[in-house]
Amino acid sequence: MLSIRDVAVSFAGVRALDGVSLEAHPGRILGLIGPNGSGKSTLLNVVAGVIAPEAGTVLLDGRPLPAGAPHAVAAQGVARTFQIPNLARRLTVAQNMLAGARRQPGEALATLLFRPGRAQRAEAAAVRAAFDMLDRLGLAHLADHPAGSLSGGQQKLLSMGMAMMADPRLILLDEPAAGVNPVLVAHQVVFLKAMAAEGRTVMLIEHNMEMVADVCDEVVVLDAGAVIARGSPAEIRRDARVMRSYLGEIG
Amino acid sequence: MLQVLVNALVYASEIAIIAVGVALTYSVVRFANFAHIQYAVIGAYASFALDRCGLPLPLAVAVSAALTGLLAIAVERLVFAPLQGLRPEAKMIVSWGVALLLRSLVAAVFGGAAQVFEVETDSHLVGDAVVTGLDIAVVATTILAMTALHLAMTRTRIGTALRALADNRDLARTRGIAPERLTALMWFVSGAFAALGGTLFALETRLQPDMDLQILLPVFAAVTLGGLTSVGGAVLGACILSLAQNIAIGVDFGALFTSGSWFLPSQFRDTIAVAAMVLVLCLRPRHHRSSGLR
Amino acid sequence: MTASAPPLQLDAVTAGYGPLVILDRLSLALQPDEILLVLGANGSGKSTLLKTAMGLTRLAGGRLALAGEDITAWPAHRRAAAGIGYVPQTGNVFAGLSVRDNLRMGAFLRPAAQAAAQAAVLDLFPRLAERLAARAGALSGGERRMLSIALTMMAEPRLLLLDEPSSDLAPAAIDLVFAAIDRIRRERRIPVLLVEQNVARGLALADRVVVMVRGRAAATMPVGAVTSGDLHALFLDGSVGAGGPSQP
């Protein structure tokens, strides 16, 4: 279980998060929505250890996650995607995917030199998993292309694929559907539900309200760095404050 | 003590005016142009030759600055422009090749031996420090040139466009910014500044085809200390470096603490300067690369 | 320049990146004050189409005309000066510059109108007014998108190329942006080439639809003719039922 308690962050005078608390549970998908600039990505970065909060703590299964140490957080089984994808641009799509795989013996020099067989077996397994995932994301035909040459939507998909390769306990997704075509969004929905069904915790930032309504078990709404509403997707849609600040007339 | 400050100021001026050119080009083309230092040398030699031809010194410097600016544009067109998209380290190495080529040509034309400007200036005693008219001219020229450049970069539309071009070339083009014209202007300005700085440096010291090797380290150290891309930063970097170097050996540490007098042996001058630079670099506030954050 | 010529015409355009060819003999004409919606799977070449219209790709063949004038050989900045406005999908703001300086660059071609234009876009996106001094790179994803749209609007273009303007935006902000596009089109009679993955919103706004499949305009049709079966097919493999080869 992920629990965020009273987290506050400010940047050069801007209060980006102002005492946010929320919980996300294994097997469930938590949606995080809110107007642009309300602090959603900032909150995700706090959980992921990229930003150390001024106040507050983040606990995963009751143990605090290291603040400001993204690699240590990731090592605890937390994977994340970026709103603007970070990729190893000159490496191929397949290499990016393989880099996502956790626990690779071939990354230790000693294993490489003295037990190369072990490294090779693990690598073969990772390659299988990577191509499996690429197939599902519709990127398999691009496996040997540089990641930097992918289209905007494809980069989003790759970013998500890399996060999945890590076999995470907690997965943090920052607008995975933005720029992705509707058919693949439908795939993503299936995919996320399957992840949750396997007992993982999912936190999803998304502006695509159909997708949110479709996959989220619970939704938290941020505005100006504070939680203004929480509940089921249906409840949220009826909330007047949310209507005003976030959904607008049409939503 | 006052003398130490005077020396530091003069040296900082010479370094800074060359350093801003490096920062300016770095900010737009994103590589450290080693040939820039050689532009300074060529500018100094051009001023020298024109001065020898009988031109009044200020005019000689102006003509030399213009010529060097054009040279910088020519090098950009012939060498750097075709290499667009290459990794910055490769461009840096190419610029080193350009520097080598230009240096050998200067040496072939003017000879490898040192030359000096024949300028005689008066000395004034300010407090207990000696200040020459040349010192004052050097510092004043630098301050003027820097202020003008700083204002041009931050206050004018063209300056902002240059920074925009540096930031995102394709996007800049789609805003109607013509990169070729603007970069040509940028190269011209940085070449001209290099020539000016090189001439000031040579006026205070001497001319030598390989004087770039002596200027290189302090200039790049100043630019790096100042954050690589800003005019103000380069000036600040030059001041820090110059002060560290001059104070380290110019100050009587013995007299400061006891009655005796003890100077740091001056052969440690460079060591101290470099050490100060490393220290400042390590202690300066961490630079967040925000691109990684979202 | 003929009065009857379409505002933007692509004629058998082949273009790509380096040796890579993405657009394959693509022909397309944008009609006066229409909104032409470009749909297609990820990687089908939509962004490449817009970049090619703007002059940012390597052109390997074909011809482009702006209101009848041949612009095939024009560099991007000249096209911008001729009135093409472009909102890119990625890399859409000057990340190292302040929001204020970004806006200044929006009006690069019309320095005299800078103040008025800035006031107008800040009116549309009040969120940006609060962040004028911030580095654009520090903005949130949605704020960046707003800034990028604002930048383009400030240039008062004669023709708009919009690459997924709604992505990263909150629903309320999308309303704002789409309303603004519609208004500009109607008031200033500006044609728009619009790429959207938000198909429903796109269809609601557009007049015609062009479907991209592997670098070709697989079909062009009026908005009313699009069925949901069509959409599904085109995002899966581009085999749109009625379409066949493109008809400009």
Add this chain to the structure above:
Amino acid sequence: APAQTKEPIAIGVIANLTGTDVKSSTAMVRGVELAAEAVNAAGGADGHPIKLIVEDSQYKTQEALNAATKLFDVDKVPAVIMFGGSSLELAVAPIAKAKGKLLINTSSSSPKLGEFPGTLYSILPLDDIVGKALGAWVATQSVKSVAFVVPNNTFGIGLMDASAAAFEAAGGKVLTKIVYSEGQPDYRTDLQQLLARQPDAIITAGYGDDSRTVFKAARGLGLKQSWYAAYPSILTVENEAWMNGRLLGVDDGGLTGATAAKVAAAYKAKHDDGEPTPHVFYGYDALMLIAKAAAMPAGLGPTSLEAAVKGYDGATGPIVWNANGQRIDPPIDIIAYKDGKFATIGHQ
């Protein structure tokens, strides 16, 4: 001249033709050229014309090694005349020794050069000899206290140590030692300490371009002391009026001899850049000795070289080598700068 029918002898020259010390290096090579021309005009070394192969060392160890191996292994030269910093020559010397070649040093003065007897011979006197002469002489000039201003290299330090010892042995007092890094744009900061210490005189050594900057800084700071220098004639006078009568020192005594005069005349006939600098003479003597040794029946080698030097009256005066091939007992002149030129005012 008699017809040169025999095969030419190739002699290598390594010098810093680019980088630092270009001026002195060029002068040295010109001296070698003058000597080669003289030898060839006189029919060569035992009929063999001398052919020079000049290589650049760029003042870099690796390049000096490349140049040396090329000369030894490709051009098969039996001897190399070298102008380089001590560190460059010390890197080349072991190779020359291993290959049984001769290395004639015209510029460096590190005592370590004496570690290659039979291979490395110096035309230049060692620093301790000249330094000792300088220190002892300054002490006789009613100078009670001195400061040293020398470059931070083998030459500067070696000279300073020897002359400080001699000066102190004669009862003088050394107030401070300023060891500067070469090539600095300005030495005002370095020299500033002198204002506080006020020595009776300054002892210096160095090279033209740096010395010019040093003198300029001293003049700017208003220093009034006299400058006593080793080899004053290689220093560059910065301001004639200010320097008039203020620069004195000990120099190689041979440079005023008859051979030197002949060489100087030949130099001025060939090059139009004024008086030859001392390195022209060092280079000249180096090649002359090689040619003389090569003309001997035994051919060019350590034995013939050591024989050739006996009785040779060079442009730098008579040359005496110790057992390690290093020059001792050089003739020493006292030089003073007056009215725009250096004049010999005595001998030691």
Add this chain to the structure above:
Amino acid sequence: MVDFLVFAVTMIAVWSVVALSLNLQFGLTGLVNFGQILPVGLGAFGPAIAAQHGLPIPAGIALGLALAAAAGLVVLAPVRRLTQDYWALVTLGVAEIFRLMMVNLPAVAGGADGTTVARIADPFAAMAIALALLGAAALLCLRIDRSPLGRMLRVIREDEMLAAALGRNPFRFQALVVLVSWAMAGAAGALYAHIVGYVAPSSFTVAETFIVWTALILGGPGSLVGPLVGTAFVQLLGVSTRFVAAWSGLPFDLVANLRLAVFGLALILVFLLRREGLCPERKVVTRAVDP
């Protein structure tokens, strides 16, 4: 001529090891190091210090390697606080500090004059040892290059934040790379000392680092043969211009300058004609394995 070629090959082999070590840092990991001459110098000063103080030869070599590796870790310490451009200058600065200290502290290893060390007298033996060292270094690099470790190093090169998000501590990987590559450069330095038979600070200037950089970039960083080809190219270009110069028959001082001009021109032309360097980074193809 044979001797000359043997010497040329020996030097190419030694400097290739240095280029390989730089490639591990820059080509693979993206660490921009302008002070790679420091570990070479430290490696060489091990034997020099040993010679000066009468220690046996193996002790000197071990000292050199230990100094190089240890210095690497010290220099790496601030890397976490600095972006690449700044680290580049810190390494350059530290290398200069070391060189200046050696110049000014004659008690350590002879000061500016340097120290004589035992010289491998047989040129063929020297070449064999140098080639053996090169072989070992190349093998190690190959192993790292074509492995998950090499891949993760490249990810760090492209985007440290990404590597961290994937659960890798970039600093740990960087430390490993610096340790390995500085020890490698140290070994090259120790060998260089015993081949030349003489160690002085002037052999380890910033200019030397730039020559290695030139070789690396020219050859093509990120590839394995790149550094070797680049080093051979640079060394042979330097040597061959000597022959061209002699053949031209121009006055010696002009020739010396033109030689460098040709060198600079060649450098520029290579890049204008082959943008990715002589040996571009290998295109990786990942094959889906069938069980």
